[in-house]
Amino acid sequence: MKTSIPIKEISVPKAAPSNAQSEAVRQMGVCNACRYCEGLCAVFPAMELRRQLTGPDVDYLANLCHSCGACHFDCQYAQPHEFAIEIPAVMANLREETYARHVWPGALAPVFERNGIWIASITAISVALFLVGFIVFTDASVLFASGSEEGAFYRVMPHNAMAGLFGAVFLYSIVAICLGVRSFWHSTGSQGSVSWRSLWQASKNAATLRYLDGGGMGCMHESEEPSNRKRIAHHFTFYGFLLCLASTTSGTLMHYVFGVQAPYPWWSPTVVLGTIGGIGLIIGPVGLLRVKREQIDALKAKPSRGMDVAFLYMLIATSVTGLLLLVLRATPAMGLLLAVHLGVVFALFISMPYGKFVHGLYRYAALMRHAHEQAQHKA
Amino acid sequence: MTDAEPENLSRFHVLVAGGGNAGLCAAITAARSGVSVCVVEAAPRAWRGGNTRHTRNMRVAHEEGNGILTGPYPVDEYMDDLMRVTDGQTNLELAELTINASQELWDFLAEQGVHYQPSLGGTLSLGRTNAFFLGGGRSMLNALYRTAESLGVTFFYDTKVVSLDIENGFFESCEVVSQWQSDQPETRKLEARAFIAAAGGFEANIEWLKEAWGPAAENFLIRGTPYNRGAVLKQLLNAGVASVGDAKQCHAVAIDGRAPKFDGGIVTRLDCVPFGVVLNANGQRFYDEGEDFWPKRYAIWGRLIAAQPDQVGHVIIDSKSIELFMPSVFPPLQADSLEQLAVEMGIDSTAVSQTVNQFNQACRGSNFDHTVHDDCHTEALEPPKSHWARPIDTPPYYAYTLRPGITFTYLGVKVDKDARMIMHNGSTSGNLFAAGEIMAGNVLGQGYLAGIGMTIGSVFGRIAGSTAAAIVRN
Ligand SMILES: Cc1cc2nc3c(=O)[nH]c(=O)nc-3n(C[C@H](O)[C@H](O)[C@H](O)COP(=O)(O)OP(=O)(O)OC[C@H]3O[C@@H](n4cnc5c(N)ncnc54)[C@H](O)[C@@H]3O)c2cc1C
Ligand code: SF4
Ligand code: SF4
Numbered sequence: 001m002k003t004s005i006p007i008k009e010i011s012v013p014k015a016a017p018s019n020a021q022s023e024a025v026r027q028m029g030v031c032n033a034c035r036y037c038e039g040l041c042a043v044f045p046a047m048e049l050r051r052q053l054t055g056p057d058v059d060y061l062a063n064l065c066h067s068c069g070a071c072h073f074d075c076q077y078a079q080p081h082e083f084a085i086e087i088p089a090v091m092a093n094l095r096e097e098t099y100a101r102h103v104w105p106g107a108l109a110p111v112f113e114r115n116g117i118w119i120a121s122i123t124a125i126s127v128a129l130f131l132v133g134f135i136v137f138t139d140a141s142v143l144f145a146s147g148s149e150e151g152a153f154y155r156v157m158p159h160n161a162m163a164g165l166f167g168a169v170f171l172y173s174i175v176a177i178c179l180g181v182r183s184f185w186h187s188t189g190s191q192g193s194v195s196w197r198s199l200w201q202a203s204k205n206a207a208t209l210r211y212l213d214g215g216g217m218g219c220m221h222e223s224e225e226p227s228n229r230k231r232i233a234h235h236f237t238f239y240g241f242l243l244c245l246a247s248t249t250s251g252t253l254m255h256y257v258f259g260v261q262a263p264y265p266w267w268s269p270t271v272v273l274g275t276i277g278g279i280g281l282i283i284g285p286v287g288l289l290r291v292k293r294e295q296i297d298a299l300k301a302k303p304s305r306g307m308d309v310a311f312l313y314m315l316i317a318t319s320v321t322g323l324l325l326l327v328l329r330a331t332p333a334m335g336l337l338l339a340v341h342l343g344v345v346f347a348l349f350i351s352m353p354y355g356k357f358v359h360g361l362y363r364y365a366a367l368m369r370h371a372h373e374q375a376q377h378k379a
Numbered sequence: 380m381t382d383a384e385p386e387n388l389s390r391f392h393v394l395v396a397g398g399g400n401a402g403l404c405a406a407i408t409a410a411r412s413g414v415s416v417c418v419v420e421a422a423p424r425a426w427r428g429g430n431t432r433h434t435r436n437m438r439v440a441h442e443e444g445n446g447i448l449t450g451p452y453p454v455d456e457y458m459d460d461l462m463r464v465t466d467g468q469t470n471l472e473l474a475e476l477t478i479n480a481s482q483e484l485w486d487f488l489a490e491q492g493v494h495y496q497p498s499l500g501g502t503l504s505l506g507r508t509n510a511f512f513l514g515g516g517r518s519m520l521n522a523l524y525r526t527a528e529s530l531g532v533t534f535f536y537d538t539k540v541v542s543l544d545i546e547n548g549f550f551e552s553c554e555v556v557s558q559w560q561s562d563q564p565e566t567r568k569l570e571a572r573a574f575i576a577a578a579g580g581f582e583a584n585i586e587w588l589k590e591a592w593g594p595a596a597e598n599f600l601i602r603g604t605p606y607n608r609g610a611v612l613k614q615l616l617n618a619g620v621a622s623v624g625d626a627k628q629c630h631a632v633a634i635d636g637r638a639p640k641f642d643g644g645i646v647t648r649l650d651c652v653p654f655g656v657v658l659n660a661n662g663q664r665f666y667d668e669g670e671d672f673w674p675k676r677y678a679i680w681g682r683l684i685a686a687q688p689d690q691v692g693h694v695i696i697d698s699k700s701i702e703l704f705m706p707s708v709f710p711p712l713q714a715d716s717l718e719q720l721a722v723e724m725g726i727d728s729t730a731v732s733q734t735v736n737q738f739n740q741a742c743r744g745s746n747f748d749h750t751v752h753d754d755c756h757t758e759a760l761e762p763p764k765s766h767w768a769r770p771i772d773t774p775p776y777y778a779y780t781l782r783p784g785i786t787f788t789y790l791g792v793k794v795d796k797d798a799r800m801i802m803h804n805g806s807t808s809g810n811l812f813a814a815g816e817i818m819a820g821n822v823l824g825q826g827y828l829a830g831i832g833m834t835i836g837s838v839f840g841r842i843a844g845s846t847a848a849a850i851v852r853n
Contacts, residue, residue, distance in 0.1 A: 033646040033708040036435055036515030039496030048500050051706060073521055074514035076432045076644055080425055215513050216494050
C-alpha cells in the first residue's frame with residue numbers, strides 16, 4: 001500500500017538562467033555525454049533523467065551535491081582540459097545562489113552575498129543589544145549576582161519576555177525557511193505526491209551523509225587521499241545540534257508542563273543533552289573549520305561569500321557561551337554571560353533563513369526529490 | 380639506488396616507460412616483490428596516464444556474475460569473441476594467456492584500490508562482460524598511482540624517454556628529458572637492470588600516421604592523449620626488436636567533427652548513424668548505415684570516413700530520431716528544411732535533397748524498432764540501408780559532422796608469454812619487456828573487442844613486472 005503526501009502544484013515564472021546556472025548546464029551537458037561518474041553520487045543519475053537541463057534543474061542538482069570532490073579527481077575533462085569541467089565548484093557556487101534565489105522575503109537576497117560580514121554584524125549587534133538591554137532594564141545587583149537556584153535566569157530577564165522574544169523569532173525563522181524551501185521545491189516542477197518511502201530514503205541518506213563518499217571511494221574534500229574527516233566532523237555538528245534542540249525542548253517541557261524553572265540541576269535531561277550536544281557542537285564545527293581550511297581549491301565556491309565559516313563560528317559561539325553559562329552560573333559572571341549567550345542565540349535564530357543553516361533543508365528537499373524520481377523511474 | 384651519482388645519473392632496478400594502466404600494473408607488481416622501480420611519464424602530472432585516463436571498463440572472463448557483472452563470461456566465449464573480431468589474426472598462445480589471466484584482474488585491481496560500478500547508462504550490452512571502473516579510468520589510475528606511491532615507486536613526470544642504450548638486445552640505460560616542453564629542458568641518464576616499455580602506441584604522431592595513411596591523416600582526430608607519439612616504439616624497432624602488425628592497423632571510429640584535435644575522449648562519440656543517412660562532402664551516401672547495431676559497427680566507420688573526400692561525413696536525421704541515442708556533447712546543426720540544413724553544413728543543397736529524396740522513396744517496412752534488427756530497409760538503393768530505414772521527412776532536421784577518430788594503433792613490438800621482447804633474429808631479449816598498447820598487436824591483429832585494450836595492459840603489465848623483478852633478484 002502506498003501512503004502519499006500530496007504536494008500542491010503551483011506555477012513558477014521562468015526566470016532567465018543566471019551565469020552560474022548556464023555554466024552548470026554546459027558542464028552537465030558534457031557529463032551527460034560521458035557518464036563516467038554515474039556511480040559516484042546522486043547528482044549524475046538525477047541529471048541523466050533530464051535530456052534538456054534548465055536553470056531550476058541544475059539548482060536541484062547543486063543541492064544534491066555533497067562536495068565530496070570525487071568527480072573532480074576522477075574527471076578526465078577537469079582543468080587544464082579545454083572542456084574545463086569543475087562540477088564541485090560550480091555546484092558549490094550554485095547552491096549558495098539557490099538560497100538567495102528562493103529566500104523569503106526576496107528583498108533579503110543580497111544578504112547571501114558577503115554573507116560572512118552580515119552574519120558577524122548581526123551577531124555583534126544582537127549581543128550588544130542584550131547587554132545594553134540588561135544594563136538598562138535590570139539593576140546592577142541582579143545583573144552581577146550569581147545564581148544557580150531556580151528562577152535565577154529570569155531575574156535577569158523575565159521568563160515571559162525571554163520565551164516571547166525567542167519564540168517569536170524562532171517561529172519567524174521557521175516560517176521564512178519553509179517558504180524558501182517550498183519555493184525551491186516547486187521551482188523544479190511538481191511531481192505529484194511523494195511517498196513515505198521516499199521520505200524515509202531521503203532521511204536515511206541525509207542522516208548518514210550517504211553521498212559524501214564518492215560512491216565508496218571515500219570523500220576527497222581535502223586531498224586526493226580519501227578521508228572521513230569531513231563526515232565525522234559533520235556528524236558531530238549535526239547530532240550535536242539535534243541534542244541541543246532536544247535540550248531546549250525538554251527545558252520548555254520542564255517549564256510549562258512540570259512547572260520547574262531554569263537553571264536546571266546537572267542531571268536534568270535539559271542539562272545532560274545540552275552539555276553533550278554543546279560539546280558536539282564545538283568539536284564538530286571546529287573540525288569542519290579545519291577541513292574547510294584544507295579544502296582543495298577546486299571545490300570552493302567562487303566568489304567566496306564566507307557563508308560556511310560564518311555559520312560555523314556562530315555555532316561555536318552558541319555552544320561555547322552556553323557551556324560557559326552552565327559552568328559559571330554560580331559566579332557573578334552569570335548575568336553578563338547570559339546576555340552574551342542570549343545575544344548569540346538570538347542572532348543564530350534570526351539569521352537562520354539567511355545563512356548556511358538552510359543548506360540542510362535544501363539538501364533534504366533535493367534528496368527527497370531524488371528518492372522520489374528514482375523510485376518513479378524504476379517503476 | 381636513487382643517489383644521483385655523476386650529476387645526472389640515477390639507478391633503479393626496474394625502469395618503466397609510460398605511466399598508463401600497463402606501466403602502473405608493471406610498476407606495482409615489481410615493487411611488491413621488493414625491487415626499486417621508477418616510472419618515467421612524458422606528461423605533466425595533471426595529464427598523466429595516457430589513454431587510460433579515457434577508459435571506462437575492462438573485459439574480464441569469469442565463471443559467474445558477482446552482483447555488478449550481470450552473468451558468467453566463460454573463457455571459451457571470450458576466446459570465440461576474440462577470434463571473431465580478429466578473424467583469427469592473433470597469436471593463439473598469447474591470446475589464451477591473456478583471456479585466462481583476465482580472470483584474476485577483478486581481484487587484482489580491487490586490491491590496488493580500484494572500485495567498480497554497474498555498466499553505465501547506454502552500455503547495457505557490456506554489463507555481463509566488462510568491469511566498469513567506478514569514476515572511470517582516471518579514478519582507476521589514481522588508485523594505482525596511490526598504491527604505487529605507497530610502495531615507494533619513484534615517478535618522473537613531464538619526463539620523456541628520448542633514447543635507449545641497447546646492446547645486442549640488452550638494455551643498459553636510457554636518456555630522459557624533464558620539463559621538455561619548457562625552455563629549460565633537463566637531460567639525464569637512467570640506468571636499470573630491466574626496462575619495461577609501456578609507452579602506448581604512436582597514434583598521436585601525425586607524421587607517422589601519414590607514412591601509413593598518406594595526407595588524409597592530417598584530418599584525423601586523436602581521441603586520446605597527445606603524448607603517445609611512439610618514440611619508445613621507434614627506438615626499440617631501430618634497436619632490432621621484432622615488430623607485429625602494420626602501421627595502418629588501428630582502432631578508428633567516427634566521432635563528432637568538432638572534437639578537439641587530442642583528448643576529446645568518450646564524449647565526442649556519436650550514436651546516431653543507424654537512425655539517419657550519412658553523406659560525404661559531395662552529398663552522396665557511401666555505406667549501409669543500418670548494417671548492424673551501432674556498438675557492432677562504430678569501429679568500421681572511422682575507416683569509412685577516412686576514405687571519403689576530405690575525410691568527412693555528415694549524418695542527417697529528423698526529429699523522429701533525435702531522442703533515440705545518447706546525448707551528444709556538441710549540439711547538432713538544426714534547420715526546418717533540408718536545403719537550409721545543407722547550407723549550414725556547407726555542402727551542395729541540391730545534392731543533399733536529391734540523395735535524401737531517393738533514400739526516402741526507397742524506404743520499406745513499417746515496424747520501426749531500434750532495439751532489434753527491424754524490417755525498415757531500403758529497396759533498390761545503392762548502397763542499401765538494411766535496418767532502421769525511415770524516411771527523413773519530419774522537421775526540424777538535424778546534422779552532425781563526422782571525422783575519423785583514432786583510438787590507438789596496433790603496430791608494436793613482438794613479445795613472448797613472459798612479456799619479453801623478441802628480437803628480429805628470433806632470440807629473446809634478456810631484459811626488455813613490453814606491456815599495453817605498445818604490444819597489443821600481438822593479440823589484436825585486427826578488429827577490436829570493447830575493453831580488451833585494458834585487459835592486455837593489465838595482464839602483460841603484471842607479467843612484465845614480475846619477470847623483470849625476477850631477473851633483477853637473480
Ligand atoms: C577515448 C578512449 C576510450 C577508451 N576506452 C577504453 C575502454 O573503456 N576499455 C579499454 O579496454 N580500452 C579503452 N581504450 C583503449 C585504452 O585506452 C588503451 O588500450 C590502454 O589505455 C592502453 O594502456 P597503456 O598503459 O598501454 O597506454 P597509455 O594508457 O596510453 O599510457 C602510455 C603512457 O606512456 C606515456 N609515454 C608515451 N611516450 C613516452 C615517452 N617517450 N617517454 C615516457 N612516457 C611516454 C604517455 O604519456 C602515457 O601516459 C580507450 C581509448 C580511448 C582513446
Ligand atoms: S565529471 Fe567529468 S568524468 Fe565525471 S561524468 Fe562529468 S565529464 Fe564525465
Ligand atoms: S563533488 Fe561529490 S557529491 Fe558533488 S557531484 Fe561530485 S561526486 Fe557528486
